[in-house]
Amino acid sequence: xxxxxxxxxxxxxxxxxxxxxxxxLVQFTYASVExxxxxxxxxxxxxxxxxxxxxxxxxxxxxxxxxxxxVTWVTEDHRSHSTVxxxxxxGQYTTRIRGKHTSYxxxxxxxxxxxxxxxxxxxxxxxxxxxxxxxxxxFSFKTPPSTFPIEFAVVGDLGQTDxxxxxxxxxxxxxxxxFLLPGDLSYANSQQPLWDSFGRLVEPVASRRPWMVTEGxxxxxxxxxxxxxxxxSYNARWLMPYxxxxxxxxxxxSFDVAGGSIHIIMLGSYTEFDSDSAQYEWLQQDLAKIDRxxxxxxxxxxxxxxYNTNTAHQGEGEEMRKAMEELLYxxxxxxxxxxxxxxxxRFTRVYDNDADLCGPVYVTxxxxxxxxxxxxxxxxxxxxxxxxxxxxxxxxxxxxxxxxHAHWSWHRNNEASSVVxxxxxxxxxxxxxxxxxxxxxxxxxxx
Numbered sequence: 001x002x003x004x005x006x007x008x009x010x011x012x013x014x015x016x017x018x019x020x021x022x023x024x025l026v027q028f029t030y031a032s033v034e035x036x037x038x039x040x041x042x043x044x045x046x047x048x049x050x051x052x053x054x055x056x057x058x059x060x061x062x063x064x065x066x067x068x069x070x071v072t073w074v075t076e077d078h079r080s081h082s083t084v085x086x087x088x089x090x091g092q093y094t095t096r097i098r099g100k101h102t103s104y105x106x107x108x109x110x111x112x113x114x115x116x117x118x119x120x121x122x123x124x125x126x127x128x129x130x131x132x133x134x135x136x137x138x139f140s141f142k143t144p145p146s147t148f149p150i151e152f153a154v155v156g157d158l159g160q161t162d163x164x165x166x167x168x169x170x171x172x173x174x175x176x177x178x179f180l181l182p183g184d185l186s187y188a189n190s191q192q193p194l195w196d197s198f199g200r201l202v203e204p205v206a207s208r209r210p211w212m213v214t215e216g217x218x219x220x221x222x223x224x225x226x227x228x229x230x231x232x233s234y235n236a237r238w239l240m241p242y243x244x245x246x247x248x249x250x251x252x253x254s255f256d257v258a259g260g261s262i263h264i265i266m267l268g269s270y271t272e273f274d275s276d277s278a279q280y281e282w283l284q285q286d287l288a289k290i291d292r293x294x295x296x297x298x299x300x301x302x303x304x305x306x307y308n309t310n311t312a313h314q315g316e317g318e319e320m321r322k323a324m325e326e327l328l329y330x331x332x333x334x335x336x337x338x339x340x341x342x343x344x345x346r347f348t349r350v351y352d353n354d355a356d357l358c359g360p361v362y363v364t365x366x367x368x369x370x371x372x373x374x375x376x377x378x379x380x381x382x383x384x385x386x387x388x389x390x391x392x393x394x395x396x397x398x399x400x401x402x403x404x405h406a407h408w409s410w411h412r413n414n415e416a417s418s419v420v421x422x423x424x425x426x427x428x429x430x431x432x433x434x435x436x437x438x439x440x441x442x443x444x445x446x447x
Contacts, residue, residue, distance in 0.1 A: 042165075055075070057074050058199025059071070060202065065118075071115075072238075081133050082116070083117065087129060099117030101114060101115045106226060107226055109192040109193070111195075117132075124145055124259075128142075141209060144257050149400060153178075154363075160198050161370070166369065167413060170413060179206070183214050184217065185213060188233065214301055217303065235251075247282050251268035252283075254266065263297070264299045269304040292332065296431070299336075302317075307364075307385065308364060333429075337396075343378075343392070346386075346424070357432070394412040403431075
């Protein structure tokens with residue numbers, strides 16, 4: 001593999017231990033005591049198709065309801081069947097389900113046959129073995145648990161570079177249950193073969209754990225006549241459970257995990273979001289259904305961050321924040337994850353640009369390995385709302401231990417190893433009598 005140039009910076013050799021406050025229990029911030037070299041963008045990896053035209057490629061899975069999984073793959077042979085055979089023992093398939101398929105054109109490019117098959121009902125925390133289209137290799141996945149603990153891998157702005165590969169290897173080095181991606185998947189930027197290459201690159205990871213994604217600006221691909229509404233490739237290839245959550249669009253949806261104890265909302269930064277929009281109305285209705293006595297945790301993912309002290313993409317999430325922040329605050333959302341900015345940053349609990357113990361923690365994690373490189377420059381002096389920020393590639397892990405406590409950690413890609421550079425224990429807002437006893441007056445009628 002070809003090597004690339006690196007630009008060196010020194011991190012301060014400090015260790016900071018933070019304090020006890022309600023809902024954010026204790027923070028450990030570690031800066032490396034050794035020199036760390038911050039990398040530039042890696043080389044693009046083009047992953048070729050090495051199976052026959054009728055065999056599945058680009059296999060990935062996603063949650064599709066409380067006890068179902070959607071299996072998606074592509075075949076070059078349009079005569080291939082949209083069927084999945086599966087069972088709980090290798091090579092022994094006790095169930096066969098037929099699904100649907102689609103394809104699309106983009107200028108002179110014509111996609112393969114894109115298959116979507118929804119299988120289930122499935123048992124929680126169980127390994128299933130499956131085969132797509134009655135041919136090709138056997139795959140396996142493990143369903144998430146129905147109770148705590150449960151662990152999420154969180155990666156934004158992934159792309160398909162050497163650093164993408166490194167990030168995915170670090171993610172796979174430790175088990176987890178669900179993969180969350182807040183936008184910017186392939187970085188195809190209308191070069192459709194790059195969508196195919198991306199699907200092949202992530203298949204070993206995305207075929208064994210559910211990937212739940214939302215769209216980013218690089219997924220839009222809006223072209224007059226060819227794709228006037230945008231998202232032609234994204235919607236065809238990455239079908240999420242929007243219908244199962246009452247949404248009218250694949251660009252925003254929600255789902256539950258851990259037996260309904262965790263509710264996750266995926267919002268669309270690049271579709272209408274003002275108070276007259278379908279997305280806003282759907283979000284109101286979705287939040288109104290949450291009972292925090294049975295669902296103690298609520299997380300949100302979107303692409304363009306609402307809070308950001310990096311000089312890159314300043315203010316690009318501001319209009320969405322003004323439109324929707326009050327809804328999330330009123331619902332006592334615990335954490336909001338964003339991408340877009342190619343760096344890592346974690347804020348304290350915030351509402352309307354002020355520290356607020358009843359507001360969400362905001363995390364920017366757009367550092368998965370994109371081809372554009374890192375956003376190296378931050379505004380100075382640092383905002384008191386920003387608890388930790390660093391321009392490095394990496395990934396996050398959110399381990400929800402029980403109804404009251406969760407552990408968040410950010411893992412920096414450090415050459416061949418993955419280093420925990422930031423971590424924090426967090427308490428669910430549902431445990432706060434102060435926060436749960438308050439409701440903004442403007443939200444009472446809406447929610």
